[in-house]
Amino acid sequence: MKLPLLDTESSRGFILRRTATTMASTEIARQAGEGARAVPLAGHVGFDSMPDQLVNKSVNHGFCFNILCVGETGLGKSTLMDTLFNTKFEGEPTQHNQPGVTLKSNTYELQESNVRLKLTVVNTVGFGDQINKEDSYKSIVEFIDAQFEAYLQEELKIKRTLHSYHDTRIHACLYFIAPTGHSLKSLDLVTMKKLDSKVNIIPIIAKSDAISKSELAKFKIKITSELVSNGVQIYQFPTDDESVAEINSTMNSHLPFAVVGSTEEVKIGNKMVKARQYPWGTVQVENENHCDFVKLREMLIRVNMEDLREQTHTRHYELYRRCKLEEMGFKDTDPDSKPFSLQETYEAKRNEFMGELQKKEEEMRQMFVQRVKEKEAELKEAEKELHEKFDRLKKLHQDEKKKLEDKRKSLDDELNMFKQKKTAAELLQNQAQQAGGSTTLKRDKERKN
Amino acid sequence: MSESAKPHHPIPQAKGEKSHGNDFSYVGIDAILEQMRRKAMKQGFELNIMVVGQSGLGKSTLMNTLFKSKVSRKSAQPNPEERIPKTIEIKSISHDIEEKGVRMKLTVIDTPGFGDQINNENCWQPIMKFINDQYETYLQEEININRKKRIPDSRVHCCIYFIPATGHCLRPLDVEFMRRLSKVVNIVPVIAKADTLTLEERDFFKQTIREELRANGIDVYPQKEFDEDAEDRIINDKIREMIPFAVVGSDQEYQVNGKKILGRKTKWGTIEVENIAHCEFAYLRDLLIRTHMQNIKDITGSIHYETYRVRRLNESNEQQQQQPRIVQANGVAAQHEALTHEM
Numbered sequence: 001m002k003l004p005l006l007d008t009e010s011s012r013g014f015i016l017r018r019t020a021t022t023m024a025s026t027e028i029a030r031q032a033g034e035g036a037r038a039v040p041l042a043g044h045v046g047f048d049s050m051p052d053q054l055v056n057k058s059v060n061h062g063f064c065f066n067i068l069c070v071g072e073t074g075l076g077k078s079t080l081m082d083t084l085f086n087t088k089f090e091g092e093p094t095q096h097n098q099p100g101v102t103l104k105s106n107t108y109e110l111q112e113s114n115v116r117l118k119l120t121v122v123n124t125v126g127f128g129d130q131i132n133k134e135d136s137y138k139s140i141v142e143f144i145d146a147q148f149e150a151y152l153q154e155e156l157k158i159k160r161t162l163h164s165y166h167d168t169r170i171h172a173c174l175y176f177i178a179p180t181g182h183s184l185k186s187l188d189l190v191t192m193k194k195l196d197s198k199v200n201i202i203p204i205i206a207k208s209d210a211i212s213k214s215e216l217a218k219f220k221i222k223i224t225s226e227l228v229s230n231g232v233q234i235y236q237f238p239t240d241d242e243s244v245a246e247i248n249s250t251m252n253s254h255l256p257f258a259v260v261g262s263t264e265e266v267k268i269g270n271k272m273v274k275a276r277q278y279p280w281g282t283v284q285v286e287n288e289n290h291c292d293f294v295k296l297r298e299m300l301i302r303v304n305m306e307d308l309r310e311q312t313h314t315r316h317y318e319l320y321r322r323c324k325l326e327e328m329g330f331k332d333t334d335p336d337s338k339p340f341s342l343q344e345t346y347e348a349k350r351n352e353f354m355g356e357l358q359k360k361e362e363e364m365r366q367m368f369v370q371r372v373k374e375k376e377a378e379l380k381e382a383e384k385e386l387h388e389k390f391d392r393l394k395k396l397h398q399d400e401k402k403k404l405e406d407k408r409k410s411l412d413d414e415l416n417m418f419k420q421k422k423t424a425a426e427l428l429q430n431q432a433q434q435a436g437g438s439t440t441l442k443r444d445k446e447r448k449n
Numbered sequence: 450m451s452e453s454a455k456p457h458h459p460i461p462q463a464k465g466e467k468s469h470g471n472d473f474s475y476v477g478i479d480a481i482l483e484q485m486r487r488k489a490m491k492q493g494f495e496l497n498i499m500v501v502g503q504s505g506l507g508k509s510t511l512m513n514t515l516f517k518s519k520v521s522r523k524s525a526q527p528n529p530e531e532r533i534p535k536t537i538e539i540k541s542i543s544h545d546i547e548e549k550g551v552r553m554k555l556t557v558i559d560t561p562g563f564g565d566q567i568n569n570e571n572c573w574q575p576i577m578k579f580i581n582d583q584y585e586t587y588l589q590e591e592i593n594i595n596r597k598k599r600i601p602d603s604r605v606h607c608c609i610y611f612i613p614a615t616g617h618c619l620r621p622l623d624v625e626f627m628r629r630l631s632k633v634v635n636i637v638p639v640i641a642k643a644d645t646l647t648l649e650e651r652d653f654f655k656q657t658i659r660e661e662l663r664a665n666g667i668d669v670y671p672q673k674e675f676d677e678d679a680e681d682r683i684i685n686d687k688i689r690e691m692i693p694f695a696v697v698g699s700d701q702e703y704q705v706n707g708k709k710i711l712g713r714k715t716k717w718g719t720i721e722v723e724n725i726a727h728c729e730f731a732y733l734r735d736l737l738i739r740t741h742m743q744n745i746k747d748i749t750g751s752i753h754y755e756t757y758r759v760r761r762l763n764e765s766n767e768q769q770q771q772q773p774r775i776v777q778a779n780g781v782a783a784q785h786e787a788l789t790h791e792m
Contacts, residue, residue, distance in 0.1 A: 041546055045546075046734065047496075050551055050742060
């Protein structure tokens with residue numbers, strides 16, 4: 001292990017006090033009032049490496065970021081993603097004949113210097129294509145809720161692995177507005193209103209090379225005023241951290257960003273830049289005079305990615321969790337305002353549930369028994385019938401038999417009689433023959449005489 | 450609805466330059482590190498250290514030396530009494546310290562009275578109860594419906610256990626205590642007042658201690674099973690070769706070779722606290738503060754706390770099951786399992 005050299009400052013007995021940031025000193029004073037003493041250090045202790053340790057750990061672990069792109073088909077969502085992250089994501093343009101809105105998500109692993117990012121891009125397929133668009137927003141809301149639900153389930157498990165859990169909650173929602181130049185469509189307003197309490201919405205004007213500069217200014221003003229008057233809360237870049245407060249507040253005034261996406265490169269001067277080439281000129285993507293793409297990239301990735309993730313976790317997810325748990329019937333305090341532990345409430349609920357199940361089971365059992373009885377009775381009936389039939393048949397059979405017997409008997413009698421007659425006849429015949437012979441002789445004698 | 454994620458590895462042609470905007474191949478993902486750092490500096494850090502050991506082993510002095518300020522219990526109380534308490538008390542004092550813009554809320558938890566009675570049976574119980582109480586508080590806050598943005602972390606991250614420098618072996622009290630507590634908290638054993646041992650005696654003592662720890666199955670920080678990858682293992686193996694650290698604490702400065710150095714002045718020489726030839730205080734400080742602080746907090750949060758949580762949640766499930774149970778059909782039992790699994 002390396003031996004750290006002594007600070008020359010400490011050797012002079014230099015007491016490290018607070019740095020120039022006055023904010024920190026007021027924080028300390030406030031915290032000191034809360035029961036902690038503010039203590040000056042007499043030398044270099046070394047915990048200023050804590051942020052570095054934290055960062056190193058995160059780097060080893062990797063980051064994840066999930067973007068949801070909502071917008072009508074053909075507004076250039078996939079192209080913008082390609083341009084933002086400077087790679088070619090897979091996928092081909094979707095057809096316009098989808099029956100409903102589905103969400104397709106793709107995960108990519110990007111790496112830049114030593115930072116690994118697991119980026120998930122979720123696209124709404126078929127948004128705005130149907131004739132009846134009343135239910136378009138539903139699948140999007142369901143998808144976002146499903147991600148929150150998955151995280152909530154993981155958090156509530158007994159054996160959980162939050163540390164290595166792949167977070168799929170949507171951190172930023174880019175809402176693509178069609179460049180009509182007039183105002184927001186009603187579909188846009190409705191969808192954004194439904195989404196603003198669930199996700200950080202960043203509205204952007206897509207394909208903004210279709211609008212001229214003056215129209216664009218008016219369009220932006222119209223959009224912002226419509227959003228405000230309808231109470232839609234879009235994501236505001238945070239202005240409390242002084243190092244980024246300035247840039248964030250300027251950017252806030254440029255919302256919604258008017259962007260152009262392009263993955264084709266065109267030679268301008270002696271550099272290859274991403275641009276769209278028209279007969280009347282070239283629109284350069286990264287030229288701040290041409291479009292706000294650079295601002296979007298700056299805000300989304302380079303300055304506020306961490307804040308977006310934090311807002312998702314501490315505001316949107318907590319809200320979802322609170323609503324869901326309250327829905328399930330849990331409360332924090334009971335009417336006597338004694339804190340209920342979640343555990344106790346859960347036990348009570350479970351008992352209730354078990355009781356209900358018992359009751360249902362009893363009912364089912366009763367029904368079962370009854371059915372069985374009925375069936376039994378039926379079967380008995382059938383059996384009886386069968387028996388009767390059997391008896392009848394038997395009787396019939398016996399009758400037949402008897403008849404046959406009788407017939408046979410009579411036949412036998414006849415046969416006997418016939419035999420008797422036959423024998424009698426034979427006897428007679430014999431006798432007759434004998435007598436006849438003698439008679440014949442006699443007759444013959446008579447004749448001769 | 451989502452397709453399977455085939456990790457696609459498109460690497461933006463990063464030339465490694467950090468210039469903003471003009472370089473079209475630079476996306477700026479690594480700016481998240483800076484954002485993270487800013488957020489961490491704004492929020493500040495929390496660290497809770499517990500010191501355990503008999504009285505007179507130099508615990509308070511060591512704390513003061515570690516953090517180069519008067520953070521110990523004795524310095525915080527206006528009139529420190531030197532009596533030994535009849536039972537173990539747990540006293541925790543919080544300090545706000547700041548260095549180069551990084552603010553830290555340091556809580557030092559002292560346990561006066563540990564191991565000082567004639568009959569020391571169960572002297573670890575109040576300490577274990579305290580540690581579990583902190584976990585319980587955190588758990589209660591976490592399962593609240595309306596919970597705070599940042600749950601105040603009062604869990605004990607690290608427990609420094611002071612072994613008196615007898616030179617022979619571990620005492621039964623030490624073995625018992627460490628065995629029980631290594632399961633709930635990260636223990637860092639140190640040999641206190643190590644200036645009474647010569648270097649050979651010190652090495653022999655350390656070896657004996659290591660063997661005894663191994664023989665008793667005591668896993669002190671850095672635990673072998675929580676090494677994440679080969680790199681970690683190499684670094685941690687080096688540390689494991691050196692524990693327990695033989696430390697000397699002092700908060701007085703003396704002049705040595707023209708420099709003002711923390712040390713203890715004796716008739717036969719001055720022991721320099723931060724000199725690794727003299728004692729291993731510098732290693733302890735590096736381990737605790739400069740390199741492994743985040744790791745210590747992570748292990749507390751993700752392993753010890755989770756173990757406690759699992760145990761606690763299963764306990765209340767068992768209590769439920771011990772109530773008179775009516776024989777259930779299969780379908781009902783399966784749902785019972787699902788409920789258990791959810792909470």
